[in-house]
Amino acid sequence: MRDYDEITAFLGDWGPHQKLLFFLLSSCTISNSFYGLNIIFVGDVPEHHCLIPENLNLSEAWRNKTIPLQGAEQQRSKCSRYRLDVIMNLSETFPDPDFLNMSEIEQEPCLDGWEYSKEQYISTIVSEWDLVCNNNWKEPLATSVFFIGMLVGSFSSGILSDRFGRKIVLFGAIALQTIFSMLIVFSPNLEIFCLIMFFRGIGGLANYVAAFILGSELLADSMRIVYSTFGVGVFYAIGYMFLPFVAYFIREWRTLMMTLTLCCLLYIPLWWFIPESPRWLLSKGRVEEAESVIRLMAKKNGVTPPPKIFSELELEYIKNNEVKSVPFAQLLKTCNIRAITIINVLIWMIISMGYYGLSLNVPDLHGDDYLNCFLFGAAEIPANIATWFLLKKFSRRFSISGALFLGGSVLLFIQLIPSDLLVLATVLVLIGRLGASCAFFMVYIYTAELYPTTLRNTGLGVSAMASRIGSILSPYIFLLDAYQENLSLILIATLTIFAAIAVLFLPETFNTPLPDTIDQMKKVKWFKCTGRTHSN
Structure with a gap:
């Protein structure tokens, strides 16, 4: 029985249509960065x-x-x-x-x-609704509500995508994101603003996840790591760098939000260029539709498909094959998989907390806010290049641990920087953010390699939900600086170094086949599990 990649090998790995899909699907993630991080300027606190x-x-x-x-x-x-x-x-x-x-x-x-002060902003949500002093906890609340929406989006997008299709979820999420981003401009108070932020969060992550899955399934296996780094990652960075450029010229928060929203109308024509995933269509038994998409891709690539793409045996298998859903409890069933899941949850939560905590702290850094935000976005590009190189050449555990240890160490070193060297402190924060970015990109692929086929989606889903919990907490971390200077950075650095150590307990997956069953999973390092050790 041939797998999908073998069946569609006649399409080639990098034909004209794959290049077009690579570009279009990657561009769908541009909006995720400036939608998720525009609170840096929309919610900044003026003097x-x-x-x-x-x-x-x-x-x-x-x-x-x-x-x-x-x-x-x-x-x-x-x-x-x-x-x-x-x-x-x-x-x-x-x-x-x-x-x-x-x-x-x-x-x-x-x-x-x-x-x-009107020196930097005409208005922000802070100046409009007086979110200062005793009400200073309300501005981070708006950001946390957005991340709660992302938590719901991470849970629901996979379910909806598996049921209704990758394409409809992708464009449905873009529509949800665009509509609520327009509505937020008319928010009369903070309560309505937070409610709309929640729905924007749902659409934002559903958009990202759907684009990631659709690209992974439409492109050949040899292009998937490139798509997840140079594709999705670099285009996300482009949107990140675009945000401060627009915010520099538009200093009123409602106008800024509307301008960013109108950019997403450019996605509407993509509906006619991006097809549904043939893999998903086949999983639903919709063979004719899948074959139609494959033949269209062959035509766009200038190749002639075989008269019959699927053999009678393969058609019978597709018709009768049913993938059984695996309950969440399987992640806790054995000692080994339970240890892997707990370590994974902690690592994802800490990485997300550090990544978004440092990103949202741009206004508190030394220097120009717009330039600092641009540099943070630009740092995503070398982070993606480094991720691609490390994933190709080196151990997963040591690569992620090294990135986290680098990020945590430089943040701790900031405490030793004299007060007259604030530029150096900002550079160290940028390096710390670079380490968090590399770890963030690598942990997606590493987690998918840790779990067997029957648990891979469930394991990734639980890890992504843990990540969202970390991002929900991230806006409040820097309120700790009111009690002691740089206490927030000390906390992020300590937790990041702890995560760097925790990664080393996980098994190595570099250059090893993906496990199909729980019995094939590798064991956690340096401590022995007792009790039940296998299950199918």
Whole structure:
């Protein structure tokens, strides 16, 4: 019995139609980066201080003194002011406030709201809905809700894709993402904004997963690693770099969101160029449709297909073959597979937390926000090149562990950088992010190689859900810096190094055949499982 790749070998690996599909499917992931990360600019916190009402009869000198100075650099307080009733009484008695000891005056919160700097932004959701001071936890909430949507998308997209097809889920997700991105422009308050962010998250990940699966199934086996790195990865980086370029020229958050959304209308014509996956059609017994797609690909490539693509025996097999679904409980059934699953869940969660935590922290880095964001996006390209090279040449375990150890170590080293070398600190954060990116790209393929055929989709699905939990937590990590400077980076670095060590306990899969049954799975390293060791 021939497999699908052998049956369709006459198409070639890299014909004109495969090249077109490679480009079109890769381009579908461009929007995922700027949809997922536009909160960097949409939700940035402008410089602000307590609003002093204009109707108060205060001189300019007294208005400048009404906001307390704090910290070693004597910056204006963001969340408090001197009591206005006391200030009004003192201003009537003392025309010049420079001779008074202002520190003895009682302070009060910003009872009249805040005044926001317009130097960088015309508006963000923070300045529009006052998400500062006691409400500063609400802006990360919007990002976490988006990632909760991605969690739902990671769970539902595979199910929907298996039932209704890769193509319809891909374009349905793009439509969902585009519609809700348009609606978010009209959000009257944060609650509606968060609700729409949830649905955008569902569409965003479903789009990415569907494009990834469809490309993997349409392209030949020899091109799949190239597609997952140079294809999906590089085009994702292009979208990442496109975001700060647009945000630099559009400083009002609603206009920025609408502009990014309109770019996705360019995907509509792709419906007529991207076919359904013949593999999926065959799995559903829709042989005629699958054969029609294969013949169309042959025509586009300028090759002549055989008169009968499938033999009678293969048609009978396709008709009668049924893939049984495997319950989640199988991931915990034996000691070995349970250990692999637990380690995988921890690694995926930590990698995602570090990747998105560092990405969302761009506004807190030294230097220009737009340039830093562009550099973070550009770093995805060498990360993809490094991933492709490492996957081709070296051990999976040591490659992922090395990338994580590099990322964690440089983040810890930041604590030793003097305060006058902030540029160096930013470079180290960029290197740390590069390590997280490499690990993120490699762990997808490594996890698929760890699990047997009967559990591969389930294992990847559970790992992806763990990744989403890490991303949900990531927006809140940098709130820890309010208690100690760089505490967030210390936490990310420590967890990343822990993950680098944990990877070494997993079995090696480089240059080994994929396991088909649980019995064929390799064993975890350095500790012995007891009890039941096999199941089918």
